[in-house]
Amino acid sequence: MVSSLPRTAAVPALVALALAGGLIVTAGPASAAGVRIHGIQGTTRISPLVGSPVADVPGVVTGVRAYGSSKGFWFQDPEPDDDPATSEGLFVYTGSDPAVAVGDSVTVSGTVSEFVPGGAASGEQSETELTSPEVTVVSSGNALPAPVKITARSVPAAYAPTGTAATGGSVNGLKLKPRQYALDYFESLEGMNVSVSDTRVVGASDQYGELWVTVKPSEDADRRGGTVYGSYDEQNTGRVQIQQQASTAQSPFPAANVGDRLKGTTEGPLDFNQFGGYTIVAGRLGTVVDKGLRREVTAKQKKDQLAVATYNVENLAPTDPQSKFDSLASAVVTNLSSPDIVSLEEIQDDSGAKDDGTVSAAGTVRKFVDAIAAHGGPAYAWRSVDPENDKDGGQPGGNIRNVFLYNPARVSFEDRGTADATTGTRVVSAQGGPDLTLSPGRLDPGNPAWQDSRKPLVGEFTFRGKRVFVVSNHFVSKGGDESLTSQHQPPTRSSEAQRQEQAKAVNSFVRDIRAVRKNADVVVLGDLNDFQFSGTLAALTKGGVLHDDIDTLPVPERYSYVYNGNTQTLDHILTTPSITDFRYDSVHINAEFARQDSDHDPQVLRLRP
Template identity: 65%
Template sequence: MSFSAVPRTAAVAALVASALAAGLLTGSATAATSSPSTSADPVTGVRIHDIQGTTRVSPLVGQQVGEVPGIVTGVRGYGSSRGFWFQEPRADDNAATSEGIFVFTGAGSVPSVAVGDEVRVSGTVGEFVPGGNASGNQSLTQILRPSVTVVSSGNRLPAPIVISAWSVPSAYAPTGDPAAGGSINALPLKPRSSALDYYESLEGSNVSIGTSRIVGATAFSELWVTVKPFESRSARGGALYGSYASQNSGRLKIQSLVPLAEQPFPAADVGDVLTGRTEGPLDFNQYGGYTITARTLGKVTDRGLVRERTRPQRTGELAVATYNVENLDPSDPQETFDALGRAVVENLSSPDILALEEIQDNSGARNDGTVAADQTIEKFVRAISAAGGPSYRWRSVDPENNKDGGEPGGNIRQVFLFNPERVSFTDRQGGDATTPTAVVRERGRAALTLSPGRIDPANSAWERSRKPLAGEFTFRGRPVVVIANHFGSKGGDEAINSHRQPPNRSSEVQRVQQAQSVNAFVKDILKVDRRADVLVVGDINDFEFSATTKALTDGGALHAAVTSLPRAERYSYVFQGNSQVLDQILTSPSIDDFTYDSVHINAEFADQNSDHDPQVLRFRP
């Protein structure tokens, strides 16, 4: 058998099937270590590049290998995936085959090797899928149940492969094989054609990057950089995610192999720079995919990113804002409420109407049947007043217990805050969790039967999801309808680095149905009064170019106001180094003259009070 030859697609698919049957292509490291081998006698005389092969799945998966030589390039002695990387110092001439590999020593055992050791490793070849097979993630080739012999110590490490703007292809992923359900697992790697193939060809290898822009702030002791200085650059130094075909191939996650007790991970904001050299093995993990596990970590240079402040509304302008405050409940520290309150006053300039998402009930995540959230809201209102803001009043509708998704027991919901000195709320009694509000004609204008009221709560589109909250307001004698939303999350979607390309966005189905429900309600309003001022606001959980937004704007009923911004400023959230739109304000046709601001105060910062940036729209009704 020639291990350096490119296996045929069908052959690799058969390997995947047999590995699954044997339990060696698995998302459980524990299960992987106890899986039976498919070969009784070890294969000898092989090198690491023979194990890695020229596709994402090893041609030796499920087989025992013996006395594989290499130099240890990194040791992970903490966490649930303990082990070490080692690398063949004499590379073959095939760019598709990686020269490094991870050796899984067990969740509870500290590897008994050191960086620079020359070793011989025997064990079983497996493919570990971080997050489990159902996640859609690519797999990590590794050696399981190892027997390790240290031949010598203090050896020079293989020179790192430098990942740079010139080495990473601009295309992000190959197109999956339709015959394999869109999977790229069995396709031959083409490192010069796509970033995912390039990174996979370096899986487990010692790599390095030079000075790089930080595009994802420090969180959970990791950060994101891009090795491409000019790729999709946002106005503040991030990497814009502008379409499903603009994944930003230069992004990489950075972790440290040094335990936090020995060296705290640096705090960094988007736009800062990781200067100098960062070097270590290239890993693949559940949260973000390809990751440099750094032995040597560059230094963070602070570029002084500041939180934005939107301008105050003028006398005749109505300012409407939306803000996801991330599972806020009374047990959160007073400092959190104070910071959120200051942001409303100082950064949002005390908008006239503020729609909040992720307000939890009075007992927070304690699953005790509580659904009222008056204590949460009042604590927030007091914090705003203490920061010098207005004495906001509020309206909301309590959900049914554990029927609206989110953190179990938290009963998150949308809430309207409004400044009674500038705007009034039109109360129409009877709104509850299950009774839908409707549209009627009143003195020639559209009116809601319930205000506040929920839109179409019995529709299956809202199952285990937050129902839209509609309310009537009056500003300077003009009625305005605001609909606050928190659409279904992207949980369950495959990552953009999935083994299936394009990845499955299963959660989009529900959001499209939700968008259709809201769009139909807005059309009902416009049938009664085509000049009605309607704002659809909130955490839409989807992009401005998505099918969800297209469904919301269907028939010209609404316009996505975020598209009025320059492209470099269109984002409200940063996920895995991609700056993207999730939070939106959409306007009815009568609102054709407005100013819009995505106020960047959280998503780009390591120190944040929410993971979302609030949005503000000002117009003259």
């Protein structure tokens, strides 16, 4: 999508991005006569002429954007220099429908600016552009500069240079090395006419009219066509976002799933935006070829197997259409094969996102379990604890919380005490082993780790005479983290600190259970909002208290989410060492598809306690 921010986020005429990530006031040259586009772009990410007026810059219009809040056009110098670090293309921000057409030869006068999508606080790179333009059309119908072909060979294998300590980790001031680093390569083409050909879709089409492809089909490929994000050093350099120059109202964007092909040539200027980084804004869009991706169905649990699932149902509210409830219910019954216990994340209260003080979600849950029964599933019972109003984060007014569904024909729930939002459940030693003081209960809700975040839901279940403790989680989101294309390399992941504290709290609680009975069966699951290789999971599993069971899958199958063309793991099921007989399945039914019931794939564990 184009940035929704007003262009006041552009760096003003006399202000440039600091190499250390802040702002520097600089007068710049009084004027720059006779300059061409490559002189404006320069050899670093920041123009050497930022804040300067320039006059009569020549070029040919290669793309026009006449919708959204970032209206303008791209133009390119047909007479390039011989420096691969300097781009020959540039975006001109007009703020209204541009009075030019593709193929026009123009001269442009204006002010050189650096626009930071998301604002300077985002830590994002900037886009060099001209603002307050005066445009003269010299001629029309000219041939466009031949596109630079982005291929597997042209994109370097290394992702980005490392920022220096002197610049606060920023790479803005480093000279571009387009033959050495992928981000430098793309930056050296910023604003230029580029193309990709016969690429594979690695991020499905979305509501904003965009998808992701890779020019490196063998790069960390999974068996369903995606590109696996396997570590902080595997950013997957072949990914690039695709949009189109026309609005979706003017020209519907094609629906594509992961693994589909974008056949033929896709060509247009290379833009930079807040939500996707480097993006081809296509004037010529390839054709989507359906490769037949199908939604998975997990195996049915056997009589002596307990099936436990986690499913983030993405802000499910009674105000949602019945079709969403029906589709989610059908997935629980058919694709998840009716698990015995389901941990649901993002169940909203009975008034949805209306901020009216409502905290009960009984109506939301009842509507869902009724839909499951109507689709042939079990008559699920459920347990939860209402949160305090507006204390658990998520969509304002929605009061999202975790909920246990369970099949009483297969599993019994051990009710103890009367829980509330602020009283934490504790582990006590009782005859026969550990008990919870509150079941269901919330885990340490007064701990600062849970500020503006969901508090874990804990419950005791009995299956075939054996006690199983289940801890349902929805850790704080990655909001505020810098993107992979940040000016800081490596990017700052500020939200991880809170998730690590949350993980420590859960780890400690499981230790309390095991201190009473070392071989206690505990299942910790949910949307942890972090990767299996993260510090969060290291804190959660510290001391061998828990094992992250998704690690039992082959590496190409370890994912539950797709973001910016990277398939990655945010949803997990972990178990204590006493649970050794199990089968794990990440059931891919949402994240890879243009039509989604949720943005997460559910996870199912079939175990013998």
